[in-house]
Amino acid sequence: MTGSNAQQPNWERDGQTLRLSGRWTLRRLGGNFAAQEAALRNISPETLWDLTAIEALDSAGALLLWQAWGSQLPEKIRMEDQQHSIFARLAQIQPITPPPLRPWHVLDQLGAFLIETGRDLWGLFLLLGALLLEFGRGLRHPRSFPWREISATIVNTGPNSLPILTLIGFLIGVVISFQSASTLAQYGANIYIVNIAGLSILREFGPLITAIILSGRSGSAFTAQIGGMCVTEELDALRTFGIPPIRRLILPKVIALALVMPLLVLWTDMVGLYGAMLVAKVELGIGTTFFIQQMPVAVPSFNLWLGIAKGAIFGVLIAWIAGFHGLKVKPNTTSLSRETTNSVVMSITLVILIDAILALVFSNTGISN
Incomplete structure (x- = not known):
């Protein structure tokens, strides 16, 4: 392939080797993320992945391959050192998992709200008492009012x-x-x-x-x-x-x-x-x-x-x-x-x-x- 087609992300199978070529970048991948990932996910685990022919690999292309591999490197893979560093950074990123929803979570929130409301009411009651005391003290000593x-x-x-x-x-x-x-x-x-x-x-x-x-x-x-x-x-x-x-x-x-x-x-x-x-x-x-x-x-x-x-x-x-x-x-x-x-x-x-x-x-x- 020549021209702009040669720069598109491609792969070809040679026996048990899958050789990737072209530019695996956000600009070249365009809107084909889901289709590319689905196709690569079905590759046999016995296949040797050869990434040495890839001209350019950015974070978007690396993430596509990483998700197709199931968030781990294949057992058989050949790549450049720069490409290995990109995947190493992806391996350090832990997926964000939502905290488990406890069955009594709503009751916990209700209890915390009631406790805070009770504290506010008690604080208001104490402040009212202090205001009445200060008001009575001011009536007894008008100059300090x-x-x-x-x-x-x-x-x-x-x-x-x-x-x-x-x-x-x-x-x-x-x-x-x-x-x-x-x-x-x-x-x-x-x-x-x-x-x-x-x-x-x-x-x-x-x-x-x-x-x-x-x-x-x-x-x-x-x-x-x-x-x-x-x-x-x-x-x-x-x-x-x-x-x-x-x-x-x-x-x-x-x-x-x-x-x-x-x-x-x-x-x-x-x-x-x-x-x-x-x-x-x-x-x-x-x-x-x-x-x-x-x-x-x-x-x-x-x-x-x-x-x-x-x-x-x-x-x-x-x-x-x-x-x-x-x-x-x-x-x-x-x-x-x-x-x-x-x-x-x-x-x-x-x-x-x-x-x-x-x-x-x-x-x-x-x-x-």
Whole structure:
């Protein structure tokens, strides 16, 4: 063979000798790996493999031959020293075998998850006790109370959260009214848009949306701040100077969110109801004045106070969980990112769980007849 055909990977049998020739490279083998390997795998084990006529042999060609041989050199083979070194490297590569699947593997994972969850609950309980002790100590000694930290946290979590809460609250009110308008119009029950929008926003969506936004925005920031101080050993420095980290870092955040969350809930409620009023006027022809006058009649004030109370509860919960996960951070960046994520996930999960429990407890309360 001459020309480019002479460079193609070929073999020919001469009695008990199989002589390979050409260029056994990735470029020349092309897409014939499976066919070439299947053909070479059927060669008799008594055959002498002669590789001395091969012009070029790269890792792809060597791997093809190696797999055809069953991951071991044939008993009878003739090759160059350079070719022998390539196969020697292949022999050193051990195949990756997946670990055996144990029948109780799922139960092991479930047990580890339950143990870790139990440790977190116990740690949260201990942190709650420490917060109550520090709060009582601060009431007895007002001068030692972290007033500056509380005011700084209120500024950072309150006014700075208003833009995103304004946008989300307004859109929630618009969506609720817009989705309800067509159905109410079909039955001539346009005025009941006040009941639907008022109850859903004041009782559920206002505090819930505010808590979720604050969990992702402020809760993650709290965890990252405290965790970063763990990484840089600032918490150890505070303890060295006799300053309890819980008093200076976690308690101010708990108090600040307990104070600012009800105000943020009120703002979200107001913006959400404004969006609902706009849609009610455009879609159903209900005037703004009638909407405002009908609101106290259709929606008892209990729902407003329930939403405000939810906001205070959620605020304490978010700061409490954020501080706990911040203290869990180990002195490495991987732990910091993991605990920040866990803080947000746990906060949102518990917020939704507590909201569902409160909805069941007060299901027949605050509903106008």
